[in-house]
Amino acid sequence: MAEILVLAELNPAGGGVRKTTLEALTAARALGEPSAVVLGAPGTAAGVRDQLAEYGAATVYVAESPDVDDYLVAPKAEVLAQLVGEKSPAAVVIPSSPEGKEIAARLAVKTGSGFLTDVTEITADGTATQVAFAGATIVHSKVTAGTPIYTLRGNSVTPEAAPAAGAEQPVSVSVSDQAKQVRVVERVVEQKSNRPELTEASIVVSGGRGVASAENFSVIEGLADSLGAAVGASRAAVDSGFYPHSFQVGQTGKTVSPQLYVAVGISGAIQHRAGMQTSKTIVAINKDPEAPIFELADFGVVGDLNTVVPAATEQINARK
Amino acid sequence: MNIVVLVKQVPDSGSERKLDPADNTVARAAADNVINEMDEYAIEEALTIKEAQGGEVTVLTVGPDGATDAIRKALSMGADKAVHVSDEAIHGSDAVQISGILAAALQQVEYDLVLCGAEATDSQMSVMPALLSERLGIPQLSGARKVTIDGGTAKVERQTDGGYWALEAPLPAIVSTWDTINEPRYPSFKGIMAAKKKPVTTLTLADIGVDASAVGLANATTQVLDFAGRPPKGEGVKVTDEGDGAQKFVDFLAGQKIV
Numbered sequence: 127m128a129e130i131l132v133l134a135e136l137n138p139a140g141g142g143v144r145k146t147t148l149e150a151l152t153a154a155r156a157l158g159e160p161s162a163v164v165l166g167a168p169g170t171a172a173g174v175r176d177q178l179a180e181y182g183a184a185t186v187y188v189a190e191s192p193d194v195d196d197y198l199v200a201p202k203a204e205v206l207a208q209l210v211g212e213k214s215p216a217a218v219v220i221p222s223s224p225e226g227k228e229i230a231a232r233l234a235v236k237t238g239s240g241f242l243t244d245v246t247e248i249t250a251d252g253t254a255t256q257v258a259f260a261g262a263t264i265v266h267s268k269v270t271a272g273t274p275i276y277t278l279r280g281n282s283v284t285p286e287a288a289p290a291a292g293a294e295q296p297v298s299v300s301v302s303d304q305a306k307q308v309r310v311v312e313r314v315v316e317q318k319s320n321r322p323e324l325t326e327a328s329i330v331v332s333g334g335r336g337v338a339s340a341e342n343f344s345v346i347e348g349l350a351d352s353l354g355a356a357v358g359a360s361r362a363a364v365d366s367g368f369y370p371h372s373f374q375v376g377q378t379g380k381t382v383s384p385q386l387y388v389a390v391g392i393s394g395a396i397q398h399r400a401g402m403q404t405s406k407t408i409v410a411i412n413k414d415p416e417a418p419i420f421e422l423a424d425f426g427v428v429g430d431l432n433t434v435v436p437a438a439t440e441q442i443n444a445r446k
Numbered sequence: 447m448n449i450v451v452l453v454k455q456v457p458d459s460g461s462e463r464k465l466d467p468a469d470n471t472v473a474r475a476a477a478d479n480v481i482n483e484m485d486e487y488a489i490e491e492a493l494t495i496k497e498a499q500g501g502e503v504t505v506l507t508v509g510p511d512g513a514t515d516a517i518r519k520a521l522s523m524g525a526d527k528a529v530h531v532s533d534e535a536i537h538g539s540d541a542v543q544i545s546g547i548l549a550a551a552l553q554q555v556e557y558d559l560v561l562c563g564a565e566a567t568d569s570q571m572s573v574m575p576a577l578l579s580e581r582l583g584i585p586q587l588s589g590a591r592k593v594t595i596d597g598g599t600a601k602v603e604r605q606t607d608g609g610y611w612a613l614e615a616p617l618p619a620i621v622s623t624w625d626t627i628n629e630p631r632y633p634s635f636k637g638i639m640a641a642k643k644k645p646v647t648t649l650t651l652a653d654i655g656v657d658a659s660a661v662g663l664a665n666a667t668t669q670v671l672d673f674a675g676r677p678p679k680g681e682g683v684k685v686t687d688e689g690d691g692a693q694k695f696v697d698f699l700a701g702q703k704i705v
């Protein structure tokens with residue numbers, strides 16, 4: 127069976143692989159036999175090999191070097207290009223994070239290939255599905271040059287276990303000076319949250335301008351916590367200083383595709399829809415019956431969020 | 447400090463956007479075209495750096511003849527001059543090919559710094575800095591929420607989930623900016639008048655030494671096979687809260703086996 131290289135996206139030190147990696151392994155199985163590629167500082171692979179094998183990696187290529195971590199993106203693309211040269215895989219699948227897309231772009235230039243970003247599905251003949259224009263258009267595309275490279279949008283594919291050998295194979299790493307131009311001086315975490323990662327969460331509760339203040343976002347957080355959900359925000363809420371930018375959902379924020387998206391005090395502007403329209407189930411709570419968000423909603427409550435949301439939170443907590 | 451800002455004209459993300467069924471490319475001719483909103487932050491950043499350190503700001507765009515509107519907007523904000531690469535053969539080019547055209551054009555101008563938007567709102571790929579870094583061999587500092595030019599060094603805070611990475615690289619470099627970085631200025635009346643007299647150089651593919659057989663729909667590295675509107679969602683349920691809104695919401699979640 128054709129070999130498909132899957133770049134593993136890892137959680138920070140010791141945190142295992144991200145769910146997006148398991149999704150990528152699952153999607154890659156439509157094309158052939160996946161091999162995982164682990165790029166990171168020395169000692170990275172030990173903690174993730176078993177998980178990669180469980181989700182179908184026949185081989186786990188391990189390229190460990192401080193260079194891969196100390197410089198931005200370019201060394202990873204270089205090592206991956208080296209592997210593509212050696213193994214001639216039928217395709218490469220990469221999780222669609224900002225870094226993943228940049229690695230894909232560099233790999234495309236290095237290998238003379240085409241690449242498709244943010245795909246939601248890949249079929250056996252290599253056709254990929256993409257969602258364009260704020261979710262309004264579904265596109266089927268193909269790569270027509272070189273080794274097809276895909277970046278897979280998070281939460282588009284349900285990870286399914288398919289145990290394989292996961293044979294570890296070390297890859298020698300020699301990163302060129304050219305690829306060591308951008309030094310990562312420091313990685314700063316400003317908001318630590320115990321909630322699930324926004325782009326990975328199966329439930330997202332988002333607040334908009336209607337929440338009216340930063341303090342009142344506790345109403346949104348309360349509902350989110352009762353559901354084990356991530357918290358999101360509209361751009362208006364972010365611009366008004368109610369919630370940090372890294373939680374923004376939409377065209378210039380995060381794209382989310384959870385099982386359940388609850389939009390609270392959000393009108394549903396096209397740029398917001400761009401980031402949440404593909405959610406499986408959408409619930410809207412808004413006091414304006416004409417709000418465009420209701421056009422998308424599977425279930426809508428016309429009402430004041432300050433009464434509806436705390437009451438719902440209380441009922442959900444009471445059911446536990 | 448010579449700064450080049452990459453600017454793209456795109457269909458307004460707030461209006462209805464379409465692909466053209468004739469060749470599956472973005473329907474640009476009939477669209478409500480505007481400067482890519484994200485590029486205004488790159489222009490603002492370039493102007494701020496120029497105001498502090500001197501130099502010149504050049505706008506570079508690859509796009510059809512109508513893309514002059516985006517160029518004028520950038521010039522009216524305060525950029526000094528513009529280069530517009532326009533050629534029938536470019537129609538339908540994909541990201542890989544456009545990066546080849548931009549790279550060839552950049553080789554003809556002097557620059558210490560290239561700035562661009564973090565993403566184009568039509569393609570939403572966020573890959574141009576990586577593509578150009580690879581082609582030109584200059585460092586890529588993408589996704590900036592803060593940029594500092596300190597002598598020959600670019601320092602960038604790259605926005606991440608819940609924080610940032612501090613990046614550092616020597617100039618010349620390419621930097622892309624998020625909308626968290628600044629507040630783009632509105633063109634003044636004086637700026638709009640002055641823009642009309644600023645120089646715009648129009649170049650063809652031949653002028654920048656790019657072979658037409660390397661670009662365009664027929665030679666693209668990716669192909670759109672077909673497209674369709676998203677199937678409309680079935681009519682949802684809408685209730686008006688009369689004291690029972692929360693109950694009905696929770697009942698709905700229970701029906702979906704979520705609670």
Ligand SMILES: Cc1cc2nc3c(=O)[nH]c(=O)nc-3n(C[C@H](O)[C@H](O)[C@H](O)COP(=O)(O)OP(=O)(O)OC[C@H]3O[C@@H](n4cnc5c(N)ncnc54)[C@H](O)[C@@H]3O)c2cc1C
Pocket residue numbers: 240241242243244256257258259265267454455465470471472473474508509510511513531532533534535536537538539540541542544569571666668669670
């Ligand atoms: C949802 C979606 C996802 C996509 N994903 C990818 C992807 O992942 N990877 C990828 O590589 N591509 C991607 N594309 C591009 C796609 O594969 C095709 O290449 C695309 O249909 C052609 O691009 P376009 O529609 O922007 O073409 P066009 O509308 O023709 O635009 C191409 C570029 O050429 C310029 N241009 C057009 N005419 C002229 C002229 N006369 N003179 C100068 N410049 C001109 C335009 O301004 C634009 O910058 C995607 C497109 C869509 C809609």
Ligand SMILES: Nc1ncnc2c1ncn2[C@@H]1O[C@H](COP(=O)(O)O)[C@@H](O)[C@H]1O
Pocket residue numbers: 452453454482484485488506507508509541544548561562563564565566567569570571572573574575
């Ligand atoms: N045709 C183009 N001409 C000039 N700049 C472009 C073009 N396409 C993309 N860019 C720049 O690259 C940035 C990122 O675009 P993208 O990678 O397509 O999301 C945009 O914000 C622009 O600054």
